Amino acid sequence: MNFTTVMGGIELGCIFAILSLGLYIAFRILNLPDLTVDGSFVTGLAISSAFTLLGQPFLGLIFAIIGGALTGVFTGLLHTKLNMHAILAGILTMTGLYSINLHIMEDKPSLYLGGLPNIFDGLRNKVIINGYDYGMLIQLLIINTIIILALYLFLKTQIGMSLRATGDNEEMVRSSSVNTDLMKIMGFGICNGIVALSGCIYGQYTQTATVGVGTGMLVLGLANIIVGETLFKTRGIFNHLICIFLGAIVYRLILTYAFQLGLPTSDIKLFSAAVVILAIFIPSIKPRYEKWRKKNARD
Amino acid sequence: MLEIKNVSVIFNKDTINERRALDNVSLVLNDGDFVSVIGSNGAGKSTLLNAIAGNVTVDSGKIYNNGYDMTYEKEHKRSKYIGRLFQDPLKGTAPSMTIEENLGLAYSRGKKMRMGFGVRKSDRPFFKKECEKLGLGLEHRLKAPVGLLSGGQRQALTLLMATIETPELLLLDEHTAALDPKTSKQIMEITDKIVKENNITTLMITHNIKNALRYGNKTLVMSNGKIIKILEGESRKNMSIQDILDLYSQNADSLSDSAILG
Ligand SMILES: Nc1ncnc2c1ncn2[C@@H]1O[C@H](COP(=O)(O)OP(=O)(O)OP(=O)(O)O)[C@@H](O)[C@H]1O
Numbered sequence: 001m002n003f004t005t006v007m008g009g010i011e012l013g014c015i016f017a018i019l020s021l022g023l024y025i026a027f028r029i030l031n032l033p034d035l036t037v038d039g040s041f042v043t044g045l046a047i048s049s050a051f052t053l054l055g056q057p058f059l060g061l062i063f064a065i066i067g068g069a070l071t072g073v074f075t076g077l078l079h080t081k082l083n084m085h086a087i088l089a090g091i092l093t094m095t096g097l098y099s100i101n102l103h104i105m106e107d108k109p110s111l112y113l114g115g116l117p118n119i120f121d122g123l124r125n126k127v128i129i130n131g132y133d134y135g136m137l138i139q140l141l142i143i144n145t146i147i148i149l150a151l152y153l154f155l156k157t158q159i160g161m162s163l164r165a166t167g168d169n170e171e172m173v174r175s176s177s178v179n180t181d182l183m184k185i186m187g188f189g190i191c192n193g194i195v196a197l198s199g200c201i202y203g204q205y206t207q208t209a210t211v212g213v214g215t216g217m218l219v220l221g222l223a224n225i226i227v228g229e230t231l232f233k234t235r236g237i238f239n240h241l242i243c244i245f246l247g248a249i250v251y252r253l254i255l256t257y258a259f260q261l262g263l264p265t266s267d268i269k270l271f272s273a274a275v276v277i278l279a280i281f282i283p284s285i286k287p288r289y290e291k292w293r294k295k296n297a298r299d
Numbered sequence: 300m301l302e303i304k305n306v307s308v309i310f311n312k313d314t315i316n317e318r319r320a321l322d323n324v325s326l327v328l329n330d331g332d333f334v335s336v337i338g339s340n341g342a343g344k345s346t347l348l349n350a351i352a353g354n355v356t357v358d359s360g361k362i363y364n365n366g367y368d369m370t371y372e373k374e375h376k377r378s379k380y381i382g383r384l385f386q387d388p389l390k391g392t393a394p395s396m397t398i399e400e401n402l403g404l405a406y407s408r409g410k411k412m413r414m415g416f417g418v419r420k421s422d423r424p425f426f427k428k429e430c431e432k433l434g435l436g437l438e439h440r441l442k443a444p445v446g447l448l449s450g451g452q453r454q455a456l457t458l459l460m461a462t463i464e465t466p467e468l469l470l471l472d473e474h475t476a477a478l479d480p481k482t483s484k485q486i487m488e489i490t491d492k493i494v495k496e497n498n499i500t501t502l503m504i505t506h507n508i509k510n511a512l513r514y515g516n517k518t519l520v521m522s523n524g525k526i527i528k529i530l531e532g533e534s535r536k537n538m539s540i541q542d543i544l545d546l547y548s549q550n551a552d553s554l555s556d557s558a559i560l561g
């Protein structure tokens with residue numbers, strides 16, 4: 001693997017780390033896998049691209065987050081007010097979003113953003129060491145740092161603690177005068193707002209927007225989280241967030257290496273799904289093996 | 300003062316499984332009353348507490364707290380002034396959060412959500428002092444996740460959480476039943492101390508007749524969705540466990556009589 005490929009992998013890892021940090025709120029804090037992300041990732045991408053075409057990438061970033069948060073709120077409403085299973089609620093929102101996203105992109109399946117103002121323009125070609133432009137990486141690291149710190153501080157506030165407790169022991173929270181429905185709606189909102197931000201940044205980074213790119217985002221986000229948790233076992237929220245960030249980078253580097261070895265790009269989703277299955281399966285082998293060993297020892 | 304007026308709760312209404320879990324129950328609790336509730340399985344004890352707490356909607360009748368009609372108030376609104384404990388020690392605490400975070404959540408109950416940290420620096424000495432009262436050494440483990448505590452420790456913490464902001468009503472549903480005898484006794488003592496110190500109006504369900512007569516100032520005996528006896532004062536003091544068991548079986552008889560007579 002040459003240097004540029006590795007750096008590219010790290011940069012993409014940083015972008016999908018944002019996705020996983022958002023997903024962490026739904027998947028780990030609320031204990032609800034949220035399929036909305038497959039749609040809201042593209043919603044962020046589409047909104048920011050539409051604004052970029054108008055020459056306003058930063059306004060696009062803000063509206064991408066808001067738009068994404070609204071998709072999450074919608075899923076949250078379906079889940080809490082209509083008593084729908086979280087997965088079904090997510091699938092419905094995601095499916096509906098496909099059309100909405102297409103409309104936002106003026107009914108074109110893909111948009112090209114090259115040559116337009118870009119949120120990464122600020123540091124482009126400013127920090128060049130040994131011929132590589134580190135501007136992108138620096139900005140991505142700053143964004144990740146801000147998100148990690150913001151999430152950490154938020155989860156320590158009273159509202160954040162109520163959100164965590166809702167995922168941990170809903171019954172208890174309900175009997176402690178907190179409106180758990182509101183907490184879940186908020187959790188989905190935050191999750192998808194951050195996921196949409198990651199979609200927006202993905203579009204700015206690749207300078208293209210494709211409506212179908214969202215498929216498998218949930219699984220990718222889970223793969224990042226699970227790889228991070230498996231590699232860096234720790235306790236505490238801050239460490240957990242750092243783990244997820246590192247997991248996303250490691251996972252992307254693994255993918256990059258697999259591509260180098262000849263994995264066709266079309267197999268990337270299969271690969272992600274396999275990694276999630278393996279990461280869940282491997283820790284369960286040891287107890288099974290122990291049981292099998294004991295059983296056979298007895299005979 | 301808690302007033303329950305002619306409350307009925309019917310499960311599976313208009314089906315063959317119809318079950319009158321509370322049958323026209325009326326009851327008045329004065330401020331500071333510590334009332335134990337006994338009765339055989341299915342007598343309607345838990346349903347009575349659930350109706351007061353709001354996770355069971357009553358079919359008829361009214362419930363007033365200090366004159367305020369709370370019959371149809373939402374559960375999470377009532378919990379501003381009601382503290383609850385269940386049999387399962389896992390139910391009352393958030394396992395992946397630390398002791399101080401759990402206390403922080405409980406301490407904010409009924410207050411407006413505020414910005415800033417859920418556990419403030421200034422809260423810690425107070426939480427520490429409250430934990431010391433339990434005498435279980437929890438004050439040294441404020442930063443430990445609650446999931447690491449034993450059932451008894453968790454139940455004691457839940458009790459502390461339910462009362463750290465003194466509630467107007469405390470509802471205990473067999474809250475020591477899942478603990479070993481020694482821990483159970485310890486939690487009963489702590490309960491008694493906290494309830495007396497803060498003069499909290501309390502309803503405590505128990506299957507331990509000895510405890511029911513020993514703690515508190517009144518005892519309700521329930522059967523078949525009805526309160527069949529309220530014991531207090533001298534008559535309660537002179538009650539023996541055998542007398543109570545006789546009460547139970549008398550009622551079981553009248554139940555089978557009515558079953559025979561249709
Ligand atoms: N959600 C429900 N749906 C249908 N029936 C119910 C429900 N909850 C309780 N019941 C019935 O109502 C009756 C009273 O139940 P309750 O739980 O109040 O009894 P209890 O006195 O608490 O008994 P135990 O000592 O066993 O806890 C029982 O016959 C029970 O089967």
Ligand SMILES: [Mg+2]
Nearest residue numbers: 344345346472
């Ligand atoms: Mg019961």
